[in-house]
Amino acid sequence: MEKDFGSMAALIGDPVRANILWTLLDGRAYTASELAIGVDTSAQNLSMHLGKLIKAGLLSVEIQGRHRYYTFSRPEVAYAVESLAGLLPARPATTTASADLPIRNCRTCYDHLAGRVGVELTESLVRQKLITRSANDFVVSKKGNRWFGQMGIDCEALRQQRRGFARACLDWTERRPHLAGSLGAALLQKMLDEHWLRRMANTRAVLVTPKGQKMLSELFR
Amino acid sequence: MEKDFGSMAALIGDPVRANILWTLLDGRAYTASELAIGVDTSAQNLSMHLGKLIKAGLLSVEIQGRHRYYTFSRPEVAYAVESLAGLLPARPATTTASADLPIRNCRTCYDHLAGRVGVELTESLVRQKLITRSANDFVVSKKGNRWFGQMGIDCEALRQQRRGFARACLDWTERRPHLAGSLGAALLQKMLDEHWLRRMANTRAVLVTPKGQKMLSELFR
DNA sequence: GGAATAGTTCAGCGCAGAATGAACTATAAA
DNA sequence: TTTATAGTTCATTCTGCGCTGAACTATTCC
DSSP states (O other), X not given: OHHHHHHHHHHHTSHHHHHHHHHHTTSOOEEHHHHHHHHTOXXXXXXXXXXXXXXXXXXXXXXXXXXXXXXXXXXXHHHHHHHHHTTSOOOOOOOHHHHTOHHHHSEEETTEEEHHHHHHHHHHHHHTTSEEEETTEEEEOHHHHHHHHHTTOOHHHHHHSSSOSXXXXXXXXXXXXXXXXXXXXXXXXXXXXXXXXEEOTTSSBEEEOHHHHHHHHHHHO | OHHHHHHHHHHHTSHHHHHHHHHHXXXXXXXXXXXXXXXXXXXXXXXXXXXXXXXXXXXXXXXXXXXXEEEESSHHHHHHHHHHHTTSOOOTTOOHHHHTOHHHHSEEXXXXXXXXXXXXXXXXXXXXXSEEEETTEXXXXXXXXXXXXXXXXXXXXXXXSSSOSSBEEEOTTTOSEEEOHHHHHHHHHHHHHTTSEEEOTTSSBEEEOHHHHHHHHHHHO
């Protein structure tokens, strides 16, 4: 028994696997490549780790076409992850220095915008009554549909996709939700295409360009 | 945050450290040399591992003469260890032999009662509407307050403690929750004091005395 | 059909981190 | 005082396991 416990602990104790579990904590199903982006490792390596987690019965897969969606096999896994996170020492009074780190300020969460900028953008959309919160999703108003249309984003098309259309994703730095789902992804893509934002290498941090600064303050404040 | 979680998981994920935590799960304080024997490794190596667990705040030491007694620094650590154990694959066709092992039947989890007896006792309390489940805690009803009072347990005093009052701790053999927290600890202590239960040496198993059999079946069925 | 995308498997490399041995401090007994 | 026990620290060795690159299968799209 203690042997079993040791191997279970070792299983969770790898940085990559821990990050996978941490990512899955939002309850959504992720494909292998999404996870590879999220935990920032190669596809092969991730595949190996997923295999171990599957074999141990922590995760389950659902195969859909050429995609494989990974989730927790049962809620107990999420509870255990949370109880582990609960052991972390209480955050030592976030310093102004670390509060200004780019990664806290403006970053991507999988394929949409997160961090302070992501949250404030989302809240601006709500204030302008372009979207409204509904449980774990956002609902786009008629006014919002037009607005996104003018941005070159076709909400109807996005709604057809399998994945969530306009999810509310809880931000771990801001502790407030930001716009996710296919709509959030499309919005980020648009802002990257228009060179309002630029991805930084080897990190999820995102840079706001001068042009972006102008456009964002115009559209969202 | 994910980094912190990863390092916490890695901390627990070493075989020796996992065994240390597993050993300490009985709530007793162990000296370094006792642990070295228990987890079967050298003294120096163990000392190194204990140092890491201490630095991470999972364990605390009390120095008495030339001995150093190690324990969990707080009950949450024990809960997390149990929840990890709960992830172990369902035992393949539990033989009648292993199902009857004392350790499965009646044991302590850190400082409260677990195993089949612990779970059934908890479920009896729920049936009698003395407590009700609420997320990861139990709520004690007015009737329950009186009941615990008659047992000589002062719920109000227990509520003042820093630690959780009536936690629901998931049992790794029964896969159902049992009563933990300061209330669970007080109840176990009471049953030990009244000689309904007796701790067995060098194990987490607990013996139900004849007197205990009588009282338990009276109170809980 | 061919090309692109999604994902896995396998062999070999590399390194973080665990284990070891020796030296050290400190308490307790004789 | 000397000896034994309890425990830690440090420098060094060693090894398990994660990571990479290459090759592979499977599905979708054109």
